[in-house]
Amino acid sequence: MIARLTAFFALIALPVFADVPVKEVTSPGGLKAWLVEAQEIPFVALELRFKGGATLDPSGKEGAVTLMTGLLEEGTGDLDSQGFAAARDDLAASFSFNPSREIVGVSARFLTDNQDKAIDLLRRALVEPSFPAEAVERVRMQILSNLTAEERDPGAVAAKLFNEITFEGHVYARPSEGTHDSVKALTVEDLKAAHKAALTRENVIIAATGDITAEALGVLLDKLLSGLPEKGGALPGPAEVHLSGQVVTEEFPGPQAVILFGQEGIKIDDPDFFPAFIASEILGGGRFGTRLMTEVREKRGLTYGIGAGFSSLDQAELLTGQVQTANATVKDTIEVIRAEWARLPDISEDELEATKRYLTGSYPLRWDGNANIARALVGLQLQGWPIDYPSKRNGYIEAVTLAQVQAAAKAHFRAKDLSFIIVGRPVGLEQE
Amino acid sequence: MIARLTAFFALIALPVFADVPVKEVTSPGGLKAWLVEAQEIPFVALELRFKGGATLDPSGKEGAVTLMTGLLEEGTGDLDSQGFAAARDDLAASFSFNPSREIVGVSARFLTDNQDKAIDLLRRALVEPSFPAEAVERVRMQILSNLTAEERDPGAVAAKLFNEITFEGHVYARPSEGTHDSVKALTVEDLKAAHKAALTRENVIIAATGDITAEALGVLLDKLLSGLPEKGGALPGPAEVHLSGQVVTEEFPGPQAVILFGQEGIKIDDPDFFPAFIASEILGGGRFGTRLMTEVREKRGLTYGIGAGFSSLDQAELLTGQVQTANATVKDTIEVIRAEWARLPDISEDELEATKRYLTGSYPLRWDGNANIARALVGLQLQGWPIDYPSKRNGYIEAVTLAQVQAAAKAHFRAKDLSFIIVGRPVGLEQE
Incomplete structure (x- = not known):
């Protein structure tokens, strides 16, 4: 019965992406991109991801890449922000x-029909931003105002503290938007340096979907990006994950506490990756019926929602989760989460099959429309998947056995390493 | 030059929807739907709109339809909310x-492959909700909590007051979610009555997009909806729009005031509709370069954003806008808006052509993916457009002349009728 089910779902899921093949395109200038051609609507969705981001900020210049990016549409050549917006709308x-x-x-x-003009306008923003003084001050004020707002948001405070603890000593520990002091001190020279460091041809990842051929996309990408430097700032090295069972509280007013929890994750090329991923969905997929939702919300009413899952940074792997609960129930909530971590390996065949059906069945729904497809393709490249991943992914899920998922749950969900960062006024919780 | 531009954009915009034709489907049981077949991904996006909504609440039972709708997924037959969610995820x-x-x-x-099971599950929610006592109390508490939150939100307070003034004496003036008293008093019998009144075959509008044939869609719609009553509550009659230049203030704490402004709108079958629609985009399209954004935000720095436009209810037409500004600058902001209303007819050929290019060029981008297409199609039916509207709409825009848009601006943007509802503590503003 199980074998038949598996074959059945493999049948429905696989033809989807055979019908929508992903091509690798190499431009005359050597840029690579993933492309899905779709002629139904005469427009193209293009996604670029420049690796490095805020990690490229020099020490003391935290927030430079963020401010620089916020200024790309705010002035180029003779166009100010309004002129740029008018040209774009036109x-x-x-x-x-x-x-x-x-x-x-x-x-x-952008529309296929005027793609050359649209790409030239985008090129001006990306390659030739002018950082006009008026715009720099305006965007700087917006970022300072965001920083102030984040200080009042327990979720943002918890995320900041989580990064500081998890990545102590690594640039991942720093706040991407910078600090009040660092943002106030940024000069136009700092922004120009951030631009040079962060927007480079060697660090760009590209996906496109829509009414464009591989050849036309190659020509267009060279037009768009040939003015950028080949090399930029040095990307960070490997990050150690300093999560080893700590319970850390930061005092914060209010009736509810925000709890972030996590441990080290798993690399996508680990043979246990798919079994561990399925185990994470059983534990914390964020839907009704997952273990955490059932135990923390349904049975005990400790929260409105809870979820957990794996995520990948370029230089680190995490398994993280999030929940809010009343200060009086933080202790209970943490105990339930730890207990679920510990009992995760006790997975039944039914639980596994139901989770496989959901994961494989819902996968096609992500590929609805050019914009969604382009975003999915650039995300897969960032995570390091090969180009045939969309057509093979459901097969990888189907192939996982009960023994594999149980073993992966035992090996990779380590209750003793699970750390809790609490922002609030938890009651009855001692630092352990 | 203008004539050539027009022809050029008509050429690029029209083939889009010739390639994605909309079919009218009539089910064996007589239900009508608009369908776009798209086989790329093996799933279907289905949109239903039952006309009537909260207007069908009997007097004193305000909020019944809202609470009833909130309970459709919370219990049917032997499935409670968790069981329903698990079946849906499966x-x-x-x-x-x-x-x-x-x-x-x-x-x-839902996936084409298991569409019969998905439709049967949806049918159970729509046709056979069981309104379990536990779920009724839980959803009731959520709605009461929303009502409390809205009392603290100046935007929500302004919207409520705007409806009360605009539609005085009509059911459109009532709050859709009800009041604390009415929601607390609702019984399961009230919910059953709301269900009978609001979910009926005669008042449903349907659109579907995806991997399904017209024939299969017809069969599926009959399965889904044949258990609903043919007729339900009486829809409301025509609503008079009581906006005649009032300026009304409701005191509210905080440094910023919310201002809603509006006058009566225009019917889609009015010969002036497209000229007036283009005029509204020139005035208040919400983008940089529109008149209100330029005058209120860019030149005077009175706000972060401002927009205005036409909207249609089943029984009334409106032209409304919204802006937030500091209490000290409410008076200036209102004066600028009134002045822009008055000078709108002074439209240039360049302004008209730029607006046409934006409106026609951006239209195809709305049709990206099954879910977006189905939503667009059901929206067009609700507004009363014919089935060939998607392929003809850009042509209607292109055909508008400068004289027509100037005349429509003069006839339909009546500064003396423009009313302002202010929630805040405006300074220096006398009731006029």
């Missing part, structure tokens, strides 16, 4: 620029 | 239920 294009800890992300959507 | 389906003033919206996504 082409019916949309661009967005998203800085984060180890990435600068750029998303663009 | 099929990798996703459902959502969204009550509002004059609509109950249902969105579903």
Whole structure:
């Protein structure tokens, strides 16, 4: 019965991506991209990810990459921010620029028909930003205002503390947006240096979906990116994950506490990766019926929602989760989470099959539309998956056996290393 | 030059929807739906809109339809909310239920391969909800908690007051979620009555996109909806729009005031509709370069963002806008908005052409993916557009002349009727 089920789901899931093949494109100038051609609507969704991000900020210049990215659409050549926006709207294009800890992300959507003009406008923003003084001060004020808001948000305070503890001594421990002092001190020279360090041809990852051929995409990518330097700042080295069972509390007013919890994760090329991933879905997939949701929310009413799962940074692997609960129930909540970690290996065949059905069945729904496909493809490249991953992924899930998932749960969910970072006023909790 | 531009954009915009034709489907049982077949991914996005919504609440039972809709996924037959969620996840389906003033919206996504099971599960939620006492109390508490939160949110307070003033004497003036008193008093019998009144075959509007044929969709819709009553509550009659230049203030603490402004709108079958729509985009499209954004934000720094536009209810047409500003600058902001209303007819050929290019160029980008297409199609039906609207819409925009848009701006943007509802502590503003 199990074998038949497996074959059945493999049948429905695999043809999907055989119909929507991913091509690797190499531009005349040597840039690589993943492409899915889709002619239904005459537009292209383009996703760029520049590796490095805020980790490239020099010491004392924290926040430089974030501020620089916030200024890319705010002035280039003779265009100020309004002129740029008017030119973009005139082409019916949309661009967005998203800085984060180890990435600068750029998303663009433009009509096939005027793609040369749209790419030239995007090129001006990416390659020739002018950092006008008025815009620098305006965006700097927005970032300072965000920093103030984050100081009042227990979730943001917890995330900051979690990074500081987990990655102590590594650049991952620093705040991507910088500090009040570092952001106030940033000069236009710092922004120009951040631009040179962070937007480089060697560190860009590219995906595109829509009404464009491989050849046209190659030409367009060279036009867009040939003005950027080949090499930039040095990417950070491996990060050690300093999570070894600590329980750390930061005092914060309010009736609820935010709890982040985590331990070291697993690399995607580990033979246990898929079994461990399925185990994480059984434990903390964030849906009704997962172990944490059942035990913490349904049976005990300690929270509205709870989830946990693996995530990958370029230089570290994590398994993290998040929950909010009343200060009086922090202790109970932590005990339940630890107990679930410990009993995870006791997985039944039914639990495994139900989780496989959900994971394989819901996968196709992620690929709905050019923008979603391009985002998914650039994400897979960042994580280091090969180009045939979309067509093979459901097969990898199906192939996992009960013994494998039980063994992976035992090996990789280590209750003794599970650390808790609490922001609030937990009651009855002693530092352990 | 203008004529050539027009032809050029008509050429690029029209083939899009010739390639993705919308079909009208009639089920064996007589239900009508709009369908776009798309086989790329083996799933279907289905959108239902039941007309009536909260307007069907009997007097004193305000909030019944909202609470009823919130309970559709919380129990049916032998399934409680967790059992329902587990069954849904097992099929990798996703459902959502969204009550509002004059609509109950249902969105579903499910795999073609297990569509019969997914539709049967959705049918159980829609047709056979059991309203278990535990779930009724839980969802009731959530709604009461929302009501409390809205009392503290100046935007929500302003919206409520705007509806009360605009639609005085009509059911549109009532709060969709009810009041603390009405929600507390709702019984299971009230919910059953709301279910009978609001979910009916005569008032449902349907669109689907994805990997399904017209024939299969018809069969599936009959399975889904044949258990619902044909007729339900009486829909409301025409609503008069009582906006005639009032300036109304409701005291609210805080440094910023929320201002909602509006006047009566225009029907989609009015010969002036497209010219007036283009005029509204020039005035308040919410982008950089629109009149309100330029004058209120860019030139005077009175706000972070401002926009205005037409909207349609089933029984009324509105032209509304929204802005937040410091209490000290409410008076200036209102004066600028009134002045922009008055000078709108002074539109240049360049302004018209730039707006046409944006409107026609950005239209295809809305149709990206099954879920977006199905939502767009059900929205068009609700507004009363014919099935060929997607392929003709850009042509309607292109055909508008400068004289038409100037005349429509003069006729339909009436500064003397423009009313302002202010929630905050505006300075120097007298009731006019």
